[in-house]
Structure formats: structure tokens, C-alpha cells
């Protein structure tokens with residue numbers, strides 16, 4: 235294991251690369267909220283970025299907007315459709331709901347493209363780097379799944395930084411309490427932000443959990459399932475393709491080569507594994 239580093243040390247190293255723009259990616263979950271607060275307090279010029287995936291809990295998006303307005307944080311919210319022209323709804327009507335084997339495509343359409351657009355707007359020169367801070371933190375189970383102990387990662391012009399990587403979950407929660415930062419009620423109920431619900435790793439019963447946090451979103455998923463079935467596809471949001479879908483066990487393998495290029499997508503595989511989807 236690498237030696238733990240202080241957030242100030244990690245950010246100082248990142249700033250030595252002279253990023254032309256600095257963002258704190260805020261999904262609405264506890265760790266991204268604490269990270270955004272830390273970044274906005276400690277890093278001059280930082281803005282908040284929220285990827286609007288087009289399929290997530292609307293109450294979470296409202297929470298992100300409300301929190302940024304409350305603290306006066308500049309917010310860049312980019313919807314996936316702005317870049318690829320096709321929303322989640324249009325994709326699932328055409329191809330149906332994804333299984334684990336389609337996660338790469340979902341990540342690319344729902345999260346990677348808003349990031350690319352954000353970076354494209356911020357860059358002036360080809361060599362420019364754009365810093366994006368995330369709430370990823372050290373977690374043994376995540377390390378086992380191949381996330382590694384990386385504090386700074388480059389994906390082209392994107393410089394992904396995990397400033398609070400060495401904090402424990404308890405430290406994140408203590409930080410929020412100490413600074414009087416209100417949590418997202420959705421994260422309190424679900425244990426996650428729910429800002430991205432592609433369903434690639436959705437398991438039986440997950441829609442009921444979504445309903446607990448946001449009945450509107452669960453209603454929307456059900457109406458979408460009706461539309462998808464009417465379009466000729468057989469399985470629902472919690473289901474997966476009957477054949478040809480990669481098993482979760484393969485997708486979450488530590489040797490998964492997708493991982494280094496997917497710094498903004500995490501947790502769903504872990505949730506699925508914990509729920510026994512991989513079994």
C-alpha cells in the first residue's frame with residue numbers, strides 16, 4: 235500500500251501541472267459533497283461540475299443545484315444529450331435496457347461525453363489540462379476490484395484528482411458535520427446519490443429502493459419499461475439481456491482494462507457484487 239497523503243499535498247502536485255480550469259465533480263453523494271466543499275474552500279478558481287445523465291433521481295439534481303446556490307458555488311451542469319444528441323430514453327427504446335456487458339457504452343454516453351464537453355469548453359490549447367476532483371476514496375473492497383491507489387490520473391486532457399483519497403468514510407461524514415453541510419436526503423435513504431441509474435448492474439428490488447428515495451423517479455422507470463416493452467424488447471430495467479450479456483463477475487475483474495479510462499464511474503459494480511448479482 236502507498237503511504238497516505240494529505241489533500242493539500244495531492245492538490246499541490248495536481249496544480250504543478252498548471253490546469254487551465256478546475257472543477258469538483260459533484261454527484262450529490264456524501265463523498266462528492268464533502269470533496270466539493272473542501273475544493274471550493276481550499277482551491278481558488280474551482281467550479282462545480284454535475285453530469286446530468288438524463289436517467290437519475292431528479293431530487294438529487296435539485297439537491298446539487300440548491301447546494302451550489304446556497305453556497306454561491308458556480309455550477310456547470312451538462313446533460314449527456316447535449317453532446318451525443320441521444321438521451322437514455324432514446325437509447326433504451328432502440329436497444330433496450332443494458333446488462334453488465336453494456337456498461338462501457340452506457341458510461342461513454344451518459345458520463346464520458348458530458349465530461350468531454352466540459353473539457354472542450356474549458357480548453358484553449360491542445361496541451362491544456364483540466365483538473366476534475368472526485369470524491370473517490372480509499373476503500374479496500376474497491377482496491378480489490380482494481381481501482382488501485384491512484385490520486386492523480388490522466389485521460390487525455392482530463393486530469394482526474396482524488397484529493398481526499400486517503401480519508402475514511404467516517405472522516406467524510408465528520409467533515410460534513412463539522413462544517414454544517416446538509417446531506418442529500420436521497421443519499422441518506424439510498425446510501426448513494428442515484429444521479430446515474432443506467433441499470434447495467436440493477437438488481438431485483440433496486441427499483442423499490444429508488445421508490446423509497448424518490449417515487450417520481452420510480453414511476454418514470456416503470457413508464458419507461460412500458461415503452462421499452464412496447465418497442466419490442468423483453469426485459470425491464472432490473473433485468474438483463476437473456477443472452478450475450480457479459481456476466482458481472484467478468485466485468486468487475488481486477489484485470490478489467492476499462493477501469494483506468496473510467497475514472498467517473500464507480501460503485502455500481504460493487505453494489506451489484508454486494509447484492510449477489512455476480513453470483
Ligand code: SF4
Pocket residue numbers: 337340341344345430431432433434435498499500502503
Ligand atoms: S454503471 Fe452506474 S455509474 Fe456507470 S453508467 Fe451505469 S449507472 Fe452510471
